[in-house]
Amino acid sequence: MTKIVSLQELIAGHIHEGQTLALEGFTHLIPFAAGHEIIRQGIQNLTLIRMTPDLIYDQLIGVGLVKKIVFSWGGNPGVGSLYRLRDAIEKGIPQPLEWEEHSHAAMACAYQAGASGLPFGILRGYTGTDLAKENPAYIKWVDCPFTGEKLAAIKAINPDVTIIHAQQADKKGNVKIWGITGVQKEAAYAAKKVLVTVEEVVDELDKTYQGIYIPHWLVAGITKVPGGAHPSYAMGYSQRNNQFYKSWDGISKDMSRFQEWIETQVMNKTQDA
Amino acid sequence: MDYTKDEMMIITASQMLGNGEVCFVGIGLPSTACNLARITHAPDIVLIYESGTIDTKPEVLPLSIGDDILAATASSVVSVPEIFSYWLQAGKVDIGFLGGAQIDKYGNINSTVIGSYKNPKVRLPGAGGAPEIAANAKKTYVIMRQTKRAFVDQVDFITSVGYLRGGDERRKSGISGEGPQVIITDLGILEPHAISKEFMLTSIHPGVTLEEIRDNTQWNLKISPDLKTTKAPPKAYLEALRGLQNRTELAHSQTMP
Incomplete structure (x- = not known):
């Protein structure tokens, strides 16, 4: 049976209310498209783990799907605040948010322990x-x-499901990532289940670049979503949209602009592209 | 040549970095100062960002810690666990260069909350890589704009350690790095007293008054008996910095497809 499914099937088939999820990617390869599909499916009561919550968790928190976050740096990189995250912590809007907080080094260490099967x-x-x-x-x-x-x-951190965005998968479901690899390897190996969105499904994985390889037997499902990390990026395929990161400041600050953005850019689409 | 207070601060900070030093670089002001050093007097400075990019030489400043340009111009890109364990924790970093939202007279830095931790008045982004940079780099330098809100007697929350409550408390608690050597601000330079470790003013930037500095510091800032006046920024540095910032602005304003 093929592991390559639609984005709707990938999320509906594996992500459920109340789960603990890690959508990792250290600035690079952030799985935005998968996060947006979670928003479209309205999956509630989630515990979300990410070293840098970034815009994607700001969005998930803002629409009220998140019970708790686990993080180590919660800002808009080089820009300022994540206002949906701040409103949730400071004022309980749209609902109170629990948090577990680390430094980067400590959180990387917790993922490594999780991946190593240590407590x-x-x-x-x-x-x-x-x-x-x-x-x-x-x-x-x-x-x-x-x-x-x-x-x-x-x-140790052991997510129920880790979702990552990668440059390539082959038809069997082997996955390849290069460039800034962050903690994706540790987050994937620490999880009970791994889901992947990819830029490209290829006959044979690119062997030019050093990087992370995740073998098919560790991967539960794959969806091809070109541009699925946008406004983050996929090295070799796209560039980081710094302009959008800057404009998010104004969108995130204003609840009505935020809701309008979610409606037009997430809810009214079937898949990011 | 005229210059701004920010230019004075960034250029002064950049001039403290030596050629060949291994620097762990925070985003924002530290990144600007370190890259300015690299394109002026320190071409062999090794810049490391916490995204795992080692010996990176970006032609424009990165907006985020993981911009593509950092990876594309690095000698090597390693994982986040590797950069923190093998490099920082193992003592392979000479200088950790940090900024922060709030700093106290013993150089402790807060980047977590204003108010109480559990019910914060303002929730700041949080720790990121700073706590271990502050603890494990051989030395740290801090660059921050000096304001009354930011320069406080005691920080609301110790995110990253300076000298804790002063004296030899840091050393006795077993923290490996030597701690903050200097705070470079837009008004002057602060360095710790040899025994008490309380930061005092050791240099004042040209055109700045002591009154202005005191007005922007919450604690009773002591003035070094050997107070110097900081050298005005050289023309070559001003031109290099402006060129770097112009290139950066242009690059970051481009809308990607």
């Missing part, structure tokens, strides 16, 4: 910080059994 990751960091003081449920301290050094222990 926690070890980090030299967090000493003296208030993030550690405020969040003892997932940041604790251990003594190194060899040197006695006090190190931070970060609870």
